Every structure is written in structure tokens, then in C-alpha cells.
Amino acid sequence: MRVKICGITNYEDAKISCDAGVDALGFVTYDKSPRFIKAEEIKKIIKKLPPFVVKAVLFVNTAPEYVNEVMAYTKADIAQIHFDANKEFFKKLNCKYLKVIRAKEKKDIEKFSDEYRIVDAYVPEYGGSGKRVALEWFEGRDNSKIILAGGLTPENVFEAGHYGFYGVDVSSGVESVPGKKDKKKVRRFVEMAKYGIRCG
Numbered sequence: 001m002r003v004k005i006c007g008i009t010n011y012e013d014a015k016i017s018c019d020a021g022v023d024a025l026g027f028v029t030y031d032k033s034p035r036f037i038k039a040e041e042i043k044k045i046i047k048k049l050p051p052f053v054v055k056a057v058l059f060v061n062t063a064p065e066y067v068n069e070v071m072a073y074t075k076a077d078i079a080q081i082h083f084d085a086n087k088e089f090f091k092k093l094n095c096k097y098l099k100v101i102r103a104k105e106k107k108d109i110e111k112f113s114d115e116y117r118i119v120d121a122y123v124p125e126y127g128g129s130g131k132r133v134a135l136e137w138f139e140g141r142d143n144s145k146i147i148l149a150g151g152l153t154p155e156n157v158f159e160a161g162h163y164g165f166y167g168v169d170v171s172s173g174v175e176s177v178p179g180k181k182d183k184k185k186v187r188r189f190v191e192m193a194k195y196g197i198r199c200g
């Protein structure tokens with residue numbers, strides 16, 4: 001299972017995550033978030049990171065031109081789009097992107113087509129809430145293009161292993177306080193998600 005750690009606000013947390021074996025990191029550009037980080041800082045962190053880790057930048061309610069500008073400036077790999085943008089918005093993007101479904105009910109995960117998506121729990125305010133998506137919604141279907149997010153922790157991520165997800169995405173579940181990752185939780189999360197083992 002691939003693992004993405006979201007809400008990286010500093011180099012130390014990025015390094016801890018890379019050393020633990022993550023596949024991807026996420027940086028939040030939404031300025032109301034406790035995990036907000038400026039594009040200048042994202043760029044500096046990305047410059048120091050190893051090559052085989054995907055760098056995602058998260059956007060909420062922004063213009064497509066802004067997404068293109070930040071992606072080009074930071075040299076990140078993929079834009080994560082957290083709001084209900086229309087077709088015109090996506091046509092204007094000149095970078096790779098990943099849409100996020102904020103699922104309220106089972107039918108929200110049934111309607112999308114054959115594209116990779118993050119499925120996170122719906123909360124009226126955006127992101128990093130620790131709220132879970134009901135795992136039973138994913139029973140008996142092909143989940144190989146879904147990245148599961150929302151309320152995952154080192155203790156519960158093992159359960160997600162039974163549904164064949166492409167990957168998992170975590171933020172608050174591996175923090176000591178909002179915006180700061182906990183090294184032990186990050187390590188345990190990666191170990192439990194990838195290998196189902198507990199150490200440390």
C-alpha cells in the first residue's frame with residue numbers, strides 16, 4: 001500500500017516521513033489551515049527532498065492560474081484539488097492533478113469514473129479533521145484507483161488493507177499538535193500501512 005503524509009509544514013517533518021518510507025508528501029496552501037505553508041517554504045523543502053517521493057500541493061478555492069503558478073514555482077509533482085472545481089478549471093491546468101472527493105454518503109464514491117481520486121470524509125470546513133469515511137462503502141468494488149483519507153491512524157490503518165486501495169493519506173493521525181508531525185506515529189503508520197507490523 002502506498003502512503004502519503006499530508007500537512008507537511010517544515011523540513012524536519014518531511015525528512016522524518018521520507019526516512020520512514022513514505023511514497024508522497026502533501027503541502028497545504030489553504031491559509032485558514034493550521035498546516036498552511038507558503039509557496040516559498042514548499043520550494044525550499046522540495047529542493048532538499050529525495051527523488052523517489054512524490055510532492056503534492058493542496059489547493060482550496062483558488063483560480064487555475066494560481067495553481068499553475070505555484071506548481072511551476074515550487075517544482076512539485078502534482079496538484080491536489082480539494083474543492084468542486086468545474087471542467088473549465090481543469091482544462092486550464094497545465095500540471096498533473098488529483099481530485100479529492102469529500103464523501104458524505106456511499107453514493108458519493110459510486111459516481112466517479114475511471115480516474116485516481118482521494119476519498120476523504122466530508123466536513124463543512126476543509127481538511128485534516130480526523131473524520132473517517134465508512135469502510136463498508138468500499139466493500140465488493142474495485143478500489144485500486146482510490147487513495148483513502150480521513151481519520152486514519154497507526155492503530156486503524158491496518159483495516160484499510162483489506163479493501164485493495166491504491167494508497168492511504170494521513171495528516172492529523174500522525175501529528176503531536178496541528179501542523180507538527182510525531183516521528184513515532186509517522187513510523188508506525190508507515191509500518192502498519194505497508195507491512196502490517198508494529199514496532200517502536
Ligand SMILES: O=C(O)c1ccccc1NCC(=O)[C@H](O)[C@H](O)COP(=O)(O)O
Binds near residue numbers: 126
Ligand atoms: O490539513 C488541512 O488542514 C487541510 C486544509 C485544507 C484542505 C485539505 C487539508 N488537508 C487534507 C488532508 O490532509 C488529507 O485529505 C488528509 O489525509 C485527511 O486528513 P486527516 O483526517 O487529518 O488524516
